[in-house]
Amino acid sequence: xxxxxxxxxxxxxxxxxxxxxxxxxxxxxxxxxxxxxxxxxxxxxxxxxxxxxxxxxxxxxxxxxxxxxxxxxxxxxxxxxxxxxxxxxxxxxxxxxxxxxxxxxxxxxxxxxxxxxxxxxxxxxxxxxxxxxxxxxxxxxxxxxxxxxxxxxxxxxxxxxxxxxxxxxxxxxxxxxxxxxxxxxxxxxxxxxxxxxxxxxxxxxxxxxxxxxxxxxxxxxxxxxxxxxxxxxxxxxxxxxxxxxxxxxxxxxxxxxxxxxxxxxxxxxxxxxxxxxxxx
Numbered sequence: 001x002x003x004x005x006x007x008x009x010x011x012x013x014x015x016x017x018x019x020x021x022x023x024x025x026x027x028x029x030x031x032x033x034x035x036x037x038x039x040x041x042x043x044x045x046x047x048x049x050x051x052x053x054x055x056x057x058x059x060x061x062x063x064x065x066x067x068x069x070x071x072x073x074x075x076x077x078x079x080x081x082x083x084x085x086x087x088x089x090x091x092x093x094x095x096x097x098x099x100x101x102x103x104x105x106x107x108x109x110x111x112x113x114x115x116x117x118x119x120x121x122x123x124x125x126x127x128x129x130x131x132x133x134x135x136x137x138x139x140x141x142x143x144x145x146x147x148x149x150x151x152x153x154x155x156x157x158x159x160x161x162x163x164x165x166x167x168x169x170x171x172x173x174x175x176x177x178x179x180x181x182x183x184x185x186x187x188x189x190x191x192x193x194x195x196x197x198x199x200x201x202x203x204x205x206x207x208x209x210x211x212x213x214x215x216x217x218x219x220x221x222x223x224x225x226x227x228x229x230x231x232x233x234x235x236x237x238x239x240x241x242x243x244x245x246x247x248x249x250x251x252x253x254x255x256x257x258x259x260x261x262x263x264x265x266x267x268x269x270x271x272x273x274x275x276x277x278x279x280x
């Protein structure tokens with residue numbers, strides 16, 4: 001007969017009053033039973049509120065007295081070189097603390113199918129740390145540890161990644177409200193702006209996303225975007241390429257108003273777009 005398997009990961013209590021816990025989707029994916037072991041050794045059954053594979057975030061809920069949550073920080077305030085601490089359950093050892101710095105910000109490409117804008121750190125993150133807290137030296141939560149680069153399946157080599165807490169909290173709000181995530185949709189097919197394409201389109205910008213086609217009756221169509229336009233910014237944030245634009249739009253809620261800056265025939269134009277519902 002099939003054997004039951006057990007897996008161990010980490011989680012962060014972010015709302016002690018309601019008992020909400022942030023963790024990674026891959027920690028609880030396909031789980032039939034989820035139990036949370038607290039620092040005081042209490043073991044509690046957890047309810048899965050919702051999960052989002054695209055950002056690798058899941059929300060659990062437990063019922064218990066005397067819970068403590070981690071104070072929330074602002075991941076937008078992080079700078080490369082800031083000192084951070086990772087807390088988790090590496091290799092099932094229990095609560096373990098490691099330290100390091102923020103190595104880079106805005107990393108993507110870890111999961112090409114996902115929505116990423118992750119923090120890179122050299123604080124030791126190992127199997128079992130997934131879902132744990134990345135905090136600043138003053139104790140503020142700034143990330144949820146999610147992945148490592150480990151050649152040959154080994155342990156930490158100083159390259160770990162965490163979902164920024166601002167992104168995780170936005171996903172959590174939707175999971176609590178809807179049980180799933182509704183993503184914003186613009187309605188365009190895009191590709192990266194390369195040097196050759198920039199020259200062909202007489203564009204001076206080095207980064208951006210070229211609109212290949214526009215779907216009828218979508219926000220992009222209603223805003224007047226057409227094939228050949230080069231989208232270079234969303235709400236004053238530079239668009240680095242097609243995947244970056246996908247993330248900037250997909251991490252917004254349907255109905256959100258965004259400002260799109262694009263180039264057409266050498267002219268810089270701006271339009272306001274109300275995003276459609278792109279589903280989960």
